[in-house]
Amino acid sequence: MVPASEVWLLCMALFASALGGMLGMASGIFIVPMLTLFGHVELHVAIGASLISVIACSCGSASAFLKAGLTNIRLAIVLEVATTTGALTGVHLAGLIPVRAIFALFAAIMLLSAWQMTGRRGPVATEFAAKRSGIRGRLDATYVDPVSKAATPYRVDRLPLAMVLMYGAGVISALLGIGSGALKIPAMDKALRLPIKVSSATSNFMIGVTAAAGAGAYLLTGAVQPGVAGPVALGSVLGAIAGARILHRVQPDRLRGLFALVLLVLAVNMGLAALGIDKMGLGG
Amino acid sequence: MIVEDGDQRIEHLLSRLFALGTGLGSTLIAGGLMTGESVGAKLVMAGVATFVLLPVARVAVMLALFLQRRDGLFAIAAALVMFTILVAGLSDGGVAHPAAHAGNVKDVLEGGHR
Numbered sequence: 001m002v003p004a005s006e007v008w009l010l011c012m013a014l015f016a017s018a019l020g021g022m023l024g025m026a027s028g029i030f031i032v033p034m035l036t037l038f039g040h041v042e043l044h045v046a047i048g049a050s051l052i053s054v055i056a057c058s059c060g061s062a063s064a065f066l067k068a069g070l071t072n073i074r075l076a077i078v079l080e081v082a083t084t085t086g087a088l089t090g091v092h093l094a095g096l097i098p099v100r101a102i103f104a105l106f107a108a109i110m111l112l113s114a115w116q117m118t119g120r121r122g123p124v125a126t127e128f129a130a131k132r133s134g135i136r137g138r139l140d141a142t143y144v145d146p147v148s149k150a151a152t153p154y155r156v157d158r159l160p161l162a163m164v165l166m167y168g169a170g171v172i173s174a175l176l177g178i179g180s181g182a183l184k185i186p187a188m189d190k191a192l193r194l195p196i197k198v199s200s201a202t203s204n205f206m207i208g209v210t211a212a213a214g215a216g217a218y219l220l221t222g223a224v225q226p227g228v229a230g231p232v233a234l235g236s237v238l239g240a241i242a243g244a245r246i247l248h249r250v251q252p253d254r255l256r257g258l259f260a261l262v263l264l265v266l267a268v269n270m271g272l273a274a275l276g277i278d279k280m281g282l283g284g
Numbered sequence: 285m286i287v288e289d290g291d292q293r294i295e296h297l298l299s300r301l302f303a304l305g306t307g308l309g310s311t312l313i314a315g316g317l318m319t320g321e322s323v324g325a326k327l328v329m330a331g332v333a334t335f336v337l338l339p340v341a342r343v344a345v346m347l348a349l350f351l352q353r354r355d356g357l358f359a360i361a362a363a364l365v366m367f368t369i370l371v372a373g374l375s376d377g378g379v380a381h382p383a384a385h386a387g388n389v390k391d392v393l394e395g396g397h398r
Contacts, residue, residue, distance in 0.1 A: 006317060056335045059306045066299040073294060077346055077361045084368035091372055174372075208339035209365065215336045216373020226316065226328035233335060234313045237306060 009039065009231035017057050017239025031232060032177055036273075041228055047177030048223035051215045053236035054179040058208035060240035070201035072194075075156060079202075080209050082163040083180075086170020087213035094175055094217075100274045107270035114263035154195055162191040166206075174214030179207035294349050298342055305341070309334035340369055 012034055031053055035046035065071050165187035169180035184206060188199035218224055309331045316327025347362035 052332050052335060055339060056306070056309065059302050059309070059335060059338050062302040063299045063306070066295045066302070069295070071295070073291070073298070073346065074358055077343070077358055077365060080343075080365045081361055081368070084365050084372065088368055088372035088375075091375060209343060209369065212336050212339040213369045213372040216369075217375060219332075219336065220374075224329075224332060226325040226332070229332055230313050230317050230328040233332065234310060234317070237310050241306075 003227075005039075006227060006231040009035075009228065010235040013053055013232040013235025014239040015235075017053070017236040018243040031236075035228070035232070039228075044218075044223045045225050045228055048215075048218040049225070049229040049232045050177035051211050051218055052224060052229045053232045054173075054177070054211040055208050055215060056233040057236040057240040058179065058204055058211070060237040061204055061243065062208065064241070065201040065204055068201070070197050071205045072156075072198055072202050073205065075192075076202050076205045078159070079162060079166045080206050082166035083170035083173070083184075083206055083210040084213045086167040086172075087174040087210050088170075089167075090171040090174025091214055091217045093171065097175070104271065104274040107267045107274060111264070111267045114260045114267065154198065155193075157193050158191050162187055165191055170210050170213070173207075173210045174217075177211075177214070177218075179211055294346065297345060297349070301342060301345060302338065305334060305338040309338065340366070343369065 013031065016031065016034070031050040032043075032046045035041040035049060036043055039046075041049070062071075066073075166184065169183040169187065172178065172183065173180040184203040185196075185199045188194045188203060189196060192199075194202070215224075312331030312334060313328050314331075316324040316329075316331060318324070319327060343362055343366050347359060347366060350359035350362055
């Protein structure tokens with residue numbers, strides 16, 4: 001029979017993933033703290049399991065997002081050049097930077113993101129007379145908002161800035177085993193000024209690739225243990241599928257407040273981990 | 285996402301790919317968890333490998349389709365992503381170093397292969 005611990009892991013991952021899927025964020029951000037703090041799993045193994053669950057989560061919801069026509073795959077592949085390079089860097093940095101320093105930095109970044117999302121922003125740049133030339137013109141697109149059913153065109157602005165941010169997101173993804181959706185979505189929201197649902201769908205699309213780039217290294221070093229990664233990944237997939245179904249029925253504006261709140265909660269979590277992880281005797 | 289004609293076809297294909305891949309990976313993991321023992325562990329890891337390879341397959345599909353449509357700009361992007369994933373995936377970088385990671389890293393490494 002299935003060990004009780006694995007059932008528990010599965011349920012935990014399912015809940016976290018449904019929440020994440022609903023917000024368009026990968027659940028990886030919940031996984032590592034829960035596994036290390038409550039599951040007493042070694043950090044190395046937790047990150048490995050988290051990366052797999054992040055990929056599974058992304059894959060599980062990708063189908064629904066694609067069918068809804070929200071994902072900008074061209075933008076995604078361009079941004080992925082930056083995120084995967086970041087992941088490559090992150091994999092190599094993993095041996096150099098103390099994890100607590102990373103946690104503290106991450107908590108700060110999330111607080112910043114939460115603050116940004118609640119702040120006032122300019123209107124989405126939709127007014128344009130002629131199609132723009134070059135790469136930016138090829139990325140501008142139209143999406144049909146599933147709620148209002150309006151075909152809304154949008155442009156993609158400030159790509160270089162976004163590439164830099166995506167590189168950073170890739171580094172953090174490989175270092176912490178998260179999907180960095182919490183970084184990617186605000187980056188696409190603020191830097192590129194995309195409609196929030198497009199940001200969510202496109203970020204989710206990219207998360208799988210970014211995490212896969214980092215996962216290889218953890219697989220090679222045997223950090224991915226079937227008894228941990230298995231239940232966590234399975235729970236994540238089931239939760240993500242459920243969560244994604246709910247996402248494209250929610251009004252766009254409500255997502256912002258939800259994002260900010262979740263980011264705030266996560267920032268506190270990470271801050272505590274940065275301070276408290278030593279007390280658990282895990283070193284680092 | 286209606287960027288250009290033909291994008292719908294790519295999206296449809298990718299949607300099917302993810303649905304099938306997710307189903308396969310989930311089934312392997314679920315089967316492995318219920319089987320248990322070393323056979324179950326191998327099934328679970330097969331499911332894990334399926335999930336890790338799914339985004340890679342996605343990039344490969346996009347690369348093939350961009351090449352087929354002679355879309356140089358995005359084909360190059362896809363090729364770059366593919367290359368970077370392979371390089372990153374095949375390097376264990378600093379992940380194995382005990383300095384950055386806490387816990388019984390030695391036990392983990394002894395169980396795995398370098």
